[in-house]
Amino acid sequence: MSLPDDSRYLRGGPVAQRIIVAVREDAKIAKAEGFPPKLISITVGDTDAVDVYVRNQRAKAQLAGIDFEERRFPATITSGELEAAIHGLNADPRVTGIIIQRPVPAHISVKTLQAAVHPLKDVEGMHPASIGNIVYNQLDLAPCTAAASVELLRETGLDLKGLEVVIVGHSEIVGKPIAFLLMSEGATVTVCHHMTRSVAAHARRADALFVAVGKPRLIKADMVKPGAAVIDIGINSEIGPDGTSRIVGDVDTDSVKDVASWITPVPGGVGPITVAILLRNTMVALSRQHALYESTYGTADRLAAE
């Protein structure tokens, strides 16, 4: 989709491109050292937003020189069967990263699956033992969408220290991690959710407003402070006026763009960076495995040592 040439749009493409170029270099070096990256995506059931994400993961992994494989499971699978599949991947020395796509069907606990992934292969930092790292200000591997949203805010050049930030949505994978990442950067953070009395009253105070709830056009112009940065993390499938399906975010972009100083388009905003960060995280996880391997076996060449 082409967007009007307007400096208010915070575009994810160039940022993603920068990250992927760096990942490609890292992947090349890792392969030369006998430690090739291999990312496995686990999908359970069918979700539109997951399909978009996985399609882009495959395309960008190929660009970056990362081996990528999708494992799709039917919505009727049991938790035990999934955990067994994950244990198999943990034990496979060629698999260096595992991502579990959300959501999973209601009869399966995503936390249990997340906990089944070996923490060293956890490329989203969602293992209960890993998610605590961002509380301790260790920020090199954070949940991808959260990290991507913060990366896009940095593009504004705003000083994050003391910045008034409001986050709408408190999910484990987006809202909460954004809050921790930005607290680490010195921002003053307010988190709104479905029990918040007046989202509008909070949102109007924000210098930077993050929205991740999955409700098209939830945020209107009168909920945004003039000059704010608005980061739209929503990915909603909608039938457009022409009868075809399209993706829209959680922000009423057409009206909000006249009030905000910066706004992220959907598509073309946070999404592309999310994919790039996933690949970067894959290399961070790999380098941790590599370091451990070296200290255990005294050689960096995993394939030769096998």
Ligand SMILES: Nc1nc(=O)c2c([nH]1)NC[C@@H]1CN(c3ccc(C(=O)N[C@@H](CCC(=O)O)C(=O)O)cc3)C=[N+]21
């Ligand atoms: N464990 C887990 N982690 C996630 O981060 C996660 C997830 N599960 N489940 C699904 C949602 C959704 N999501 C997207 C990421 C990128 C695009 C993306 O690449 N969007 C592009 C392309 C759009 C297109 O190709 O049409 C864009 O917005 O421009 C979309 C959706 C990550 N999610």
